[in-house]
Amino acid sequence: MHAYRSHTCADLTAANVGDTVRLSGWVHRVRDHGGVLFIDLRDHYGVTQVLCDGDSAAFAALEKVRSEWCVRIDGTVKARAADLVNAKLPTGEIEVYVSEVEVLGAAEELPLIVFGDQEYPEETRLRYRYLDLRREAMQRNMTLRSDVVASMRRRMWDKGFREYQTPIITASSPEGARDFLVPSRLHPGRFYALPQAPQQFKQLIMVSGFDKYFQIAPCFRDEDPRADRSPTDFYQLDLEMSFVTQQDVFDTIQPVLRGVFEEFGQGAKVDADWPQISYRDAALWYGTDKPDLRNPIKMQDCSEHFRGSGFAIFAKLLEQDGTEIRAIPAPTGGSRKFCDRMNAFAQKEGLPGMGYIFWRDQGEGMEAAGPLAKNIGPERTEAIRQQLGLGVGDAAFFLGGKPKVFEKVAGKARDAIGADLGLTEKDRFAFAWIVDFPIYEQDEETGKIDFEHNPFSMPQGGIDALEGDPLSVLGYQYDLSCNGYELVSGAIRNHKPEIMFKAFEIAGYGKDEVEKRFGGMVNAFQYGAPPHGGCAAGIDRIVMLLADTANIREVIMFPMNQRAEDLMMAAPSDPTSDQLMELGLRVIPQDD
Numbered sequence: 001m002h003a004y005r006s007h008t009c010a011d012l013t014a015a016n017v018g019d020t021v022r023l024s025g026w027v028h029r030v031r032d033h034g035g036v037l038f039i040d041l042r043d044h045y046g047v048t049q050v051l052c053d054g055d056s057a058a059f060a061a062l063e064k065v066r067s068e069w070c071v072r073i074d075g076t077v078k079a080r081a082a083d084l085v086n087a088k089l090p091t092g093e094i095e096v097y098v099s100e101v102e103v104l105g106a107a108e109e110l111p112l113i114v115f116g117d118q119e120y121p122e123e124t125r126l127r128y129r130y131l132d133l134r135r136e137a138m139q140r141n142m143t144l145r146s147d148v149v150a151s152m153r154r155r156m157w158d159k160g161f162r163e164y165q166t167p168i169i170t171a172s173s174p175e176g177a178r179d180f181l182v183p184s185r186l187h188p189g190r191f192y193a194l195p196q197a198p199q200q201f202k203q204l205i206m207v208s209g210f211d212k213y214f215q216i217a218p219c220f221r222d223e224d225p226r227a228d229r230s231p232t233d234f235y236q237l238d239l240e241m242s243f244v245t246q247q248d249v250f251d252t253i254q255p256v257l258r259g260v261f262e263e264f265g266q267g268a269k270v271d272a273d274w275p276q277i278s279y280r281d282a283a284l285w286y287g288t289d290k291p292d293l294r295n296p297i298k299m300q301d302c303s304e305h306f307r308g309s310g311f312a313i314f315a316k317l318l319e320q321d322g323t324e325i326r327a328i329p330a331p332t333g334g335s336r337k338f339c340d341r342m343n344a345f346a347q348k349e350g351l352p353g354m355g356y357i358f359w360r361d362q363g364e365g366m367e368a369a370g371p372l373a374k375n376i377g378p379e380r381t382e383a384i385r386q387q388l389g390l391g392v393g394d395a396a397f398f399l400g401g402k403p404k405v406f407e408k409v410a411g412k413a414r415d416a417i418g419a420d421l422g423l424t425e426k427d428r429f430a431f432a433w434i435v436d437f438p439i440y441e442q443d444e445e446t447g448k449i450d451f452e453h454n455p456f457s458m459p460q461g462g463i464d465a466l467e468g469d470p471l472s473v474l475g476y477q478y479d480l481s482c483n484g485y486e487l488v489s490g491a492i493r494n495h496k497p498e499i500m501f502k503a504f505e506i507a508g509y510g511k512d513e514v515e516k517r518f519g520g521m522v523n524a525f526q527y528g529a530p531p532h533g534g535c536a537a538g539i540d541r542i543v544m545l546l547a548d549t550a551n552i553r554e555v556i557m558f559p560m561n562q563r564a565e566d567l568m569m570a571a572p573s574d575p576t577s578d579q580l581m582e583l584g585l586r587v588i589p590q591d592d
Contacts, residue, residue, distance in 0.1 A: 011046075030066065058099060078094065145557075149216055177222065253537065260546075275293075342397055
């Protein structure tokens with residue numbers, strides 16, 4: 001017999017009754033029924049009930065074990081009585097009568113209980129992550145993650161892609177976040193960087209003549225933490241293709257991701273139609289470039305109905321350049337109680353409130369109610385109702401100003417309205433491609449033009465587009481959103497040096513600066529670079545959605561906490577004097 005087990009704790013069935021078996025695992029629960037010990041023995045695969053009474057030579061040793069002790073047991077498989085069968089367990093028809101036990105690893109008093117669903121502070125869970133990971137939900141999440149990655153790999157290989165690895169130690173490159181720098185011992189005073197993404201390398205792979213590349217790529221960014229983002233590192237399904245258009249990339253990645261969601265979505269509906277929405281329309285309709293399309297609400301510009309109206313706040317606001325009034329329809333939200341609740345929501349978001357109109361039946365016809373309706377009059381109110389397609393029992397909320405200032409709050413309000421009114425569908429994955437991103441933005445205070453999004457995107461219209469108004473230049477850049485999260489980002493790349501130099505020149509970067517920062521890629525583009533493009537899908541967020549959790553740390557094996565600290569391994573740590581001396585570095589104390 002094997003030194004530790006003949007079966008796993010999920011293997012044994014009624015067919016094994018009478019067999020002598022060996023199991024190893026952790027003590028999940030101990031129950032003492034008056035001289036008969038019942039233990040649920042758990043391993044990665046499942047749970048088997050074992051028992052022992054005073055007639056067994058193992059009884060004295062088994063009496064000493066406690067929760068989470070790691071043990072090996074030998075015993076005989078017995079059938080449970082019919083009324084004691086546990087249909088919830090694959091092993092529920094049997095139990096193992098213990099004849100011998102060996103303690104493989106005793107456990108001290110536990111800082112958190114593995115059995116059950118008790119809630120513990122995140123700090124405790126991360127400090128003792130190896131115990132937290134033993135819990136059923138975490139075992140399930142990590143298994144899901146592994147299976148999702150394996151499925152992605154198979155699907156990419158089936159599409160003719162090969163996996164290639166890119167460097168982990170490289171040069172610093174501005175990708176939109178802060179780099180993690182790595183000091184060089186051999187080159188004192190100089191630094192490598194951990195890659196924010198394999199961006200330049202995967203483009204160089206295309207220049208090298210490899211037609212299709214993918215990688216399950218680790219990425220490193222020194223970012224502020226959020227519930228849906230790790231503050232240090234994450235993994236993505238990274239891919240690049242040569243001789244492709246934007247639509248070719250969509251047609252490649254869409255069946256891969258759709259297949260993954262159908263395979264692991266636990267029966268939830270996976271939309272087959274993935275609309276393509278311009279960045280401008282997404283901002284207008286949803287207040288975000290990662291809309292949740294399970295919510296049917298679309299915001300609309302209602303500025304004309306308030307221009308010169310009796311509602312002075314909005315009327316005066318519209319006299320300023322670049323302002324508008326946006327309406328958020330709220331079907332079935334037509335009650336003062338609901339409107340007051342949403343007004344309170346806006347105040348929590350830092351706004352004075354939201355204007356609103358709701359329509360009710362007064363017996364002799366429909367009436368518009370609310371402060372706004374009284375101020376702008378029935379004619380304007382009726383025009384708004386007709387534009388928004390609303391009726392009795394519905395409402396609309398209004399925000400005004402410069403869109404970039406209020407859009408984020410408007411998007412949150414849309415989400416809150418959809419959820420509160422039960423309009424947002426559950427058990428559905430709704431995808432949308434967001435396209436036509438502007439390449440440039442202008443600082444309102446300084447007037448400086450800079451990149452708003454990926455500087456490596458090919459501008460729509462090529463070099464001719466860069467001769468006009470920079471703020472009107474759109475890129476072949478795209479994101480994929482699902483249920484309010486950005487899952488994929490990508491672009492058709494700017495592979496022509498003359499277009500790249502011009503694009504960076506508009507943003508204030510001279511040719512020398514571009515060659516200094518991106519010399520390897522720019523040089524390569526001078527030797528017959530093919531048109532190419534690709535994207536990257538965030539694995540952590542995909543698994544987060546499939547696991548139905550809003551916290552990304554629930555699907556990462558060993559995550560950092562909100563302060564980018566590893567409490568289990570005590571990282572970041574202080575370097576030794578010898579390490580600093582070897583690297584030619586000195587730490588300057590920071591004032592508290």
